Amino acid sequence: xxxxxxxxxxxxxxxxxxxxIGTIGGLILGxxxxxSPTMAVALLIPFTFQLEPAQGLILLGAAYTSTVAGxxxxxxxxxxxxxxxxxxxxxxxxxxxxQGRGAEAxxxxxxxxxxxxxxxxxxxxxxxxxxxxxxxxxxxxxLFWLAILGVTVIGTLDSNSxxxxxxxxxxxxWLATIGFDDIMGAQRFIFHPELSGGIxxxxxxxxxxxxxxxxxxxxxxxKAPDAEVLKVQRHPIGAAIRETFxxxxxxxxxxxxxxxxxxxxxxxxxxxxxxxxDQAKKFSPDRKKFGTGHSEGVIAAESANNAMVGPxxxxxxxxxxxxxxxxxxxLGGLLxxxxxxxxxxFDNHPDVAWTFINxxxxxxxxxxxxxxxxxxxxxxxxxxxxxxMAAIVLGLAVFGSYSVQNSMxxxxxxxxxxxxxxxxxxFGFVAAPLVLGLILGPIAEANFIQGAMIADATxxxxxxxxxxxxxxxxxxxxxxxxxxxxxxxxxQRKLDRxxxxxxx
Numbered sequence: 001x002x003x004x005x006x007x008x009x010x011x012x013x014x015x016x017x018x019x020x021i022g023t024i025g026g027l028i029l030g031x032x033x034x035x036s037p038t039m040a041v042a043l044l045i046p047f048t049f050q051l052e053p054a055q056g057l058i059l060l061g062a063a064y065t066s067t068v069a070g071x072x073x074x075x076x077x078x079x080x081x082x083x084x085x086x087x088x089x090x091x092x093x094x095x096x097x098x099q100g101r102g103a104e105a106x107x108x109x110x111x112x113x114x115x116x117x118x119x120x121x122x123x124x125x126x127x128x129x130x131x132x133x134x135x136x137x138x139x140x141x142x143l144f145w146l147a148i149l150g151v152t153v154i155g156t157l158d159s160n161s162x163x164x165x166x167x168x169x170x171x172x173x174w175l176a177t178i179g180f181d182d183i184m185g186a187q188r189f190i191f192h193p194e195l196s197g198g199i200x201x202x203x204x205x206x207x208x209x210x211x212x213x214x215x216x217x218x219x220x221x222x223k224a225p226d227a228e229v230l231k232v233q234r235h236p237i238g239a240a241i242r243e244t245f246x247x248x249x250x251x252x253x254x255x256x257x258x259x260x261x262x263x264x265x266x267x268x269x270x271x272x273x274x275x276x277x278d279q280a281k282k283f284s285p286d287r288k289k290f291g292t293g294h295s296e297g298v299i300a301a302e303s304a305n306n307a308m309v310g311p312x313x314x315x316x317x318x319x320x321x322x323x324x325x326x327x328x329x330x331l332g333g334l335l336x337x338x339x340x341x342x343x344x345x346f347d348n349h350p351d352v353a354w355t356f357i358n359x360x361x362x363x364x365x366x367x368x369x370x371x372x373x374x375x376x377x378x379x380x381x382x383x384x385x386x387x388x389m390a391a392i393v394l395g396l397a398v399f400g401s402y403s404v405q406n407s408m409x410x411x412x413x414x415x416x417x418x419x420x421x422x423x424x425x426x427f428g429f430v431a432a433p434l435v436l437g438l439i440l441g442p443i444a445e446a447n448f449i450q451g452a453m454i455a456d457a458t459x460x461x462x463x464x465x466x467x468x469x470x471x472x473x474x475x476x477x478x479x480x481x482x483x484x485x486x487x488x489x490x491x492q493r494k495l496d497r498x499x500x501x502x503x504x
Contacts, residue, residue, distance in 0.1 A: 022060070026066030027069065041063055042210060104239075128313075150321040150436055178198050204438055
């Protein structure tokens with residue numbers, strides 16, 4: 001119960017103000033189609049440089065949580081998911097809005113999100129310290145395989161193609177080698193003096209996530225938004241609360257599935273929402289009502305995508321393996337403050353860890369309260385022309401990249417990586433495994449070299465890296481994740497081919 005002693009840190013004036021800003025700003029950003037939670041957090045990281053580590057994480061954590069929930073606004077009122085995690089919400093949420101029940105759908109979504117989110121953060125509170133003590137058993141060889149596991153899992157599960165996902169991770173690990181070798185001091189791939197210090201993670205994050213979206217927005221020109229905002233009618237909040245708890249079956253299914261999927265690195269909120277919606281439909285006696293504006297569909301989907309937020313940070317804070325692309329960006333936010341997640345996080349930096357986690361717990365409640373008030377305004381923000389929104393995001397990207405080291409070189413790196421990622425996306429590559437390769441590459445390299453030195457002085461490299469229960473378990477998980485993803489990809493292609501033949 002150590003976390004209770006750090007609640008007062010969250011209510012310090014600056015910390016609480018940042019929590020409010022992150023919550024309200026995240027709701028608005030989440031309601032804007034195209035601005036994903038990952039991109040929102042990446043854009044905010046430069047603003048945390050002058051803050052204390054705990055304060056910076058409060059801002060990032062609040063934005064993460066509320067952006068996921070805020071995506072329900074555009075999903076319900078515009079039928080455009082604010083983020084992939086809100087895809088399942090459109091199935092019943094927008095139908096409710098077209099039936100004149102938009103306010104009810106929004107209330108149900110925020111209440112269910114808050115309940116699922118609180119449960120997820122409680123899991124984070126009680127699971128993380130226990131697992132962090134277990135992580136003390138990890139040596140250099142285990143940390144090396146963990147870094148490889150992180151890249152492999154994200155690469156295989158966050159991409160439509162296993163090969164392209166793994167190639168993205170390899171590109172990220174190659175980018176991480178640019179600069180001077182930390183051990184020998186040798187120059188590597190320094191094509192320009194601006195790269196002598198390596199690629200700074202913040203410009204890279206901004207470029208890889210924000211610039212491709214900006215270019216896509218500009219490519220769409222100045223065409224007017226074609227989505228009609230449905231009017232948000234009045235609806236008693238008490239009735240929405242009663243309806244949420246009356247649908248306890250869907251609430252339990254959504255919360256449980258979301259929390260479980262959040263613990264699995266790389267799966268993501270979109271999977272949690274869709275799986276929870278499907279299972280709630282299967283277990284409901286009113287399954288025929290799903291898709292026709294049924295409240296159970298909204299409750300299951302939204303409780304799931306917020307319940308996965310807390311558990312997705314468990315592998316990050318204990319083993320440095322992000323549970324989602326946004327958690328990978330949060331890992332970058334920790335590293336720029338000199339905090340390395342793992343076994344000693346709760347021993348050396350308990351104030352940072354517990355203040356951050358407690359702020360997420362309080363943030364769930366604030367998100368529910370403010371969500372109902374900013375819903376209508378956020379929907380109007382979603383109607384801002386794409387060209388204007390692109391210009392705003394581009395300005396933030398340039399400002400954030402330059403502010404890291406007051407260097408235009410970082411801006412050039414950000415732009416180059418962003419343009420490169422834009423064209424890679426055209427060929428089916430995704431940014432998340434590339435970013436994770438860039439973040440985990442130095443960790444993998446440092447632990448491999450350290451492990452190799454230990455191995456050369458003891459048993460040899462092959463036994464050191466490929467023996468022992470923990471090493472073999474990690475290697476098995478790496479191989480299993482790749483084999484499973486390959487099998488699923490082949491299976492999906494066969495199903496798609498059969499569907500085409502059936503239609504023909």
